[in-house]
Amino acid sequence: MSQLFKRLSSTINIKPLPSKTHLHRVLPDSSFPAGYALTGLHAGVKKKSGVLDLAIIISTSKHPTSAAACFTRNAFKAAPVVVSDEILSRNGGRARGLVVNSGCANAVTGRQGLEDAWAMVNETDKLLPHSTSSQSHNTLVMSTGVIGQRLPIQSIIKGIQSQASADSTLASDFAAWERAAKAFMTTDTFPKLRSRSFEIRGTKYRIAGMDKGAGMIHPNMGPASTLHATLLGCILTDAAISPPSLQNALTYAMDRSFNCISVDGEMSTNDTVLVLANGAAAPDQVEIDEVTDKEGFEIFKRELTAFAAELAQLVVRDGEGATKxxxxxxxxxxxxxxxxxxxxxxxxxxxxxxxxxxxxxxxxxxxxxxxxxxxxxxxxxxxxxxxxxxxxxxxxxxxxxxxxxxxxxxxxxxxxxxxxxxxxxxxxxxxxxxxxxxxxxxxxxxxxxxxxxx
Amino acid sequence: MSQLFKRLSSTINIKPLPSKTHLHRVLPDSSFPAGYALTGLHAGVKKKSGVLDLAIIISTSKHPTSAAACFTRNAFKAAPVVVSDEILSRNGGRARGLVVNSGCANAVTGRQGLEDAWAMVNETDKLLPHSTSSQSHNTLVMSTGVIGQRLPIQSIIKGIQSQASADSTLASDFAAWERAAKAFMTTDTFPKLRSRSFEIRGTKYRIAGMDKGAGMIHPNMGPASTLHATLLGCILTDAAISPPSLQNALTYAMDRSFNCISVDGEMSTNDTVLVLANGAAAPDQVEIDEVTDKEGFEIFKRELTAFAAELAQLVVRDGEGATKxxxxxxxxxxxxxxxxxxxxxxxxxxxxxxxxxxxxxxxxxxxxxxxxxxxxxxxxxxxxxxxxxxxxxxxxxxxxxxxxxxxxxxxxxxxxxxxxxxxxxxxxxxxxxxxxxxxxxxxxxxxxxxxxxx
Structure with missing residues (x-):
């Protein structure tokens, strides 16, 4: 610049940021829903060695697993949003796996981006129990990070393949849940992992989940919509609920949780919150459905909403640069x-x-x-x-x-x-x-x- | 706060702000429209002694002076917006005076705020030439600064009264225009004053004006509307144009100038841009009107739009903290x-x-x-x-x-x-x-x- 500069006052009073690390919770293994195996690992999307950037979550339940999601309404849907949306509608709301990477959003990456997202799905499908050689896909995919850059897909595939070997770190204890939550993080300062339990007619169910912010946060998500953002959330429960009722409960919860937070007013190309319900708490029970079991559905919807609000508020508390x-x-x-x-x-x-x-x-x-x-x-x-x-x-x-x-x-x-x-x-x-x-x-x-x- | 803190990295790279002072222009006396007397003075709205905070602008033309304005669409109109709007509609688009204070927006100040705005109008009316004892008001009023605080009205009245005495600093040279422009400023780093000339069928007209930002800038202004913001602009010309045509030209210009800028996405309670046209360049000419003189009107509208865009861009260049x-x-x-x-x-x-x-x-x-x-x-x-x-x-x-x-x-x-x-x-x-x-x-x-x- 060919201009005169004046120095900014050196007396800027920079307030120390409150530490957010006290919001990280160590939770008992018993607080997590049954029938899930998880892990987080370093696949090499992020440059810094050892930093977790790939999460894998699979349902091991024998009960069919329902899945529902709300996606961003941004016109430029990232490849993982397009792919997950397509899988959910093809499968009528069933999916048993989830693969998530941080560090790169795989957004605005053209045809190659779609191929990369499908490759992540295909590879993770192979880890699912009771996997058959049928053509149907049972894994959903999420990505978060920089827009407009390609995924290092070979490194990611290798990372997924490592979980098919004897060295697999897929597990169900707190450490496994924490690894997965850490692999979601971008500018987040702590892994956002919470759990909760509730009862319906004497049966105890558990719900747990993780999410990440921390910028480009002003979601506006709806079921199978046309938008996108950098808020990712994943909620897992061992209750059994039919796919349409799960979607309705999630949509209701979203409007009273994630769609009521703002860090910077930005709606991203990747925003996704999804929920899996695998019925592992009581494998013999029939699925809750809002038509046939209004009472059970209302309890589930209320609990899901309260849990989603808790996860959503964590994102605001850890908003980029937030002190309030x-x-x-x-x-x-x-x-x-x-x-x-x-x-x-x-x-x-x-x-x-x-x-x-x-x-x-x-x-x-x-x-x-x-x-x-x-x-x-x-x-x-x-x-x-x-x-x-x-x-x-x-x-x-x-x-x-x-x-x-x-x-x-x-x-x-x-x-x-x-x-x-x-x-x-x-x-x-x-x-x-x-x-x-x-x-x-x-x-x-x-x-x-x-x-x-x- | 009962929490642990970690110090923010002390290596924050604070880029020096480019100086904006080179955007301040010294303009020849001859570049300003005829028939206006102006000044700026320290009335005591701002605490710091000697800082200009009150501008007075009066038309001295024998020709009737047309006035038009676009006000903020904010639901909480500041008192000066309500009062100016009312005067303009009572007078059918005629006004010969303008009084402006910076340092206090006189917004959300209840009934007292309205009384204070009317008191400013009444006192400035007495300075107008050919003033009669009739009840009609011929002065418009604008305020900018903090919301929710009362004006120090006695100090302002004394400031206005000082211009009725032999010590009056009302004048028509560059220094007077500059004083007025300086009295508009809040967080602005330079007075925004520009002039321009144009011809219609061989007659030369001049247009000059001033405006101020520098925060709460994302105006959305329309004629006699219901909003408000902290952008103030005042455009003065010695052309003669009928009140309805002046309003139409301003509304057109606004949509292509002030309504196309943003500093911080905020629409204020006080945003006002007004224009006076006093016909002093050619006192014997009839007023331009878009019905009877389409050619003259189109030239005027084009010139007003270009000038408004120039003034609007100055606000962005001096946006709070702007380096780009x-x-x-x-x-x-x-x-x-x-x-x-x-x-x-x-x-x-x-x-x-x-x-x-x-x-x-x-x-x-x-x-x-x-x-x-x-x-x-x-x-x-x-x-x-x-x-x-x-x-x-x-x-x-x-x-x-x-x-x-x-x-x-x-x-x-x-x-x-x-x-x-x-x-x-x-x-x-x-x-x-x-x-x-x-x-x-x-x-x-x-x-x-x-x-x-x-």
Missing amino acids: FVTVNVKGAPTYEDAHRIASRISTSALVKTALYGEDANWGRVLSATGSVPLSGLDPQKVSVSFLPSDGSAALPVLVNGEPENVDEGRAKEILSLEDFGICVELGAGMEEATYWTCDFSYEYVRINGDYRS | FVTVNVKGAPTYEDAHRIASRISTSALVKTALYGEDANWGRVLSATGSVPLSGLDPQKVSVSFLPSDGSAALPVLVNGEPENVDEGRAKEILSLEDFGICVELGAGMEEATYWTCDFSYEYVRINGDYRS
Whole structure:
């Protein structure tokens, strides 16, 4: 550049990032669903030796395994999204294997990218128990990482083949689940692995799963749709549920979990959340179906939704450069969609997010973001805004019925210096509400994304 | 916070910001339109002594002065927006004065805010020549700065009154125009003042104006609408044009200038661009009107659009923390609205903008942003992306008909290290195109907005 430069002030106050490692959980082996074998290994997609970049998950259950997925709605679907979508619809919602690589998204890679994704599927199919020589594919595939670069497919194939040998590390203990979760990671700072159990009519089921962020996170996923993003999630349960009911439960859960988070407002080409249900907890039971077993289905749907929300929130807590975890609650909207749209807008506002980073109770930015969403019939004199501390102390109203409060700035600073807090916007225009989870926008976000590829 | 911290790497490579001061222009007195007196002064809205924070602009022309404006579409209109809108409609598009303060937006200030805005209007009305004691108001008002705080109205009134005395600094030379432009500034690093001349049938007219950014910039303005933002612009000409034609010309120009820029994707509560046309260049001429003088109107509209684009681009060049000026061109869309929506999405993507800051040719992010906008009938195999250098050298295709090129990374780095360059996306889905101007997302943006109020 042929221009004069002035040095940026060297006194930039860079706030230390809170460590996220305490969010990594060691879980008892018994907390995981039965009938799954997993591993994570270094196949060589990532340059650094030893870093896990390939996860393999297979259902070993004798019961048929149902599979459902929600994919990104981005117009440029990555190859693994296209392939997984096709397999799911060919198989009528059945699949028993999953292969995942991190480090390269296999997105916008043309015909070669599709061939590579199919090669991963074919090779993993061979690891499945009761494998036959039929032409049908039973493995789904996910990829995350840089867009527009080809996979090192030979290294990946070798990695998959290594699991067919005596050296296979496929196992069912915590260490195996953790390896798989680690192989999902890109800029994540800890492996996101959780488990949960629930009962339906006295039978105990388990659900466990893993996901990864940490940037390009503002998913908008639906069943077999036309979008894409860099959020990957995988949920595994030993309950038995019919494929259509599993898909309906997942779609419901997505709208109340992964579709309510934002790190940076970006919807990726690869976003996929999938769920497998292998019936291994009680192999002789018939599958839950929402038509024939409404009660069982409702319990399953509720548990899946709560678990998906837990996994989704982990992504926000580990958002690129995040130092805050902020719950945005929009109430009093005419419809859920209106509330969701406004909560989304607040959660993605660069000005709101930099103010959160600066611990500045700049509620004017919250209001400005709210008002930028067209909503007919909104009366500014009925709108209220408050900050909600997470420590159980009293909420702080900053705007009440359109009139600014005389805010105690010391108290505001106290709330905003917490790692967790909430923002509540009451629109006074209806009865519906929506909740979004977001994080702040920091120097570290710029650093991570200013030079991601190098 | 009760948590462990790890220090952020101290090796963050903070790129020096390019100085913007070379964009400040000293203009000849003769380049400004006739019949305007202006000044800028320190009224005390901003704490720092001597910093200009109040601009006063009055038309001294004997010809009636037409006025037109486009206001933000934010639901929470600031008081000055409500008041100016009301005056313009009461007066049928006539106004001769303008008072502007920076440092406080007078937004979300309830009933008191409206009273304060009216008080500014009343006091400035007294400065207008040929002022009568009639009840009608002839002054428009704009404010920019922090939301939710009251104006120090007594200080502002005293500032306006000072211009009624012998000490008045109202004048017509460059220094007076510059003072006014400086009083518009908030986080702007230079006063944005430009002028231009044009001819209609042998008569020479002048047009001059000023505007300010530099954050909360993603305007969406229309005539007498329901929104708001922190972009203020004021365009003054000595041409004579009827009020409805002036409004139509401004609305047309806005859609091709201020409504095509983004600094941070934020639409504010105060965004206003207004234009005054006082006929002082040729006081005896009749006003241009699009019905009776199509030729004159078309020339005026074209000149106003070009001038508005020049002013709008200055805001992007001085965007908060900006080190790049990037022209985003989306071609081959079914409609102009589709092209505009996609160009806007690319221009506001945090991942695209941090990559621009990092001079990283991460075109996958451009494509991902493109694909996140729903567009029926888009065929990924017809989409192409290229980077366009501003130095006249060859464009660099990175994606051609859906297939990634084997990109020369050295050449890509060369283009992205320029301060000015372009991104072109060809959709292959129609004949329409749109252009957007945006900047990058830097550490400095986070610094400025992480603690704006202190």
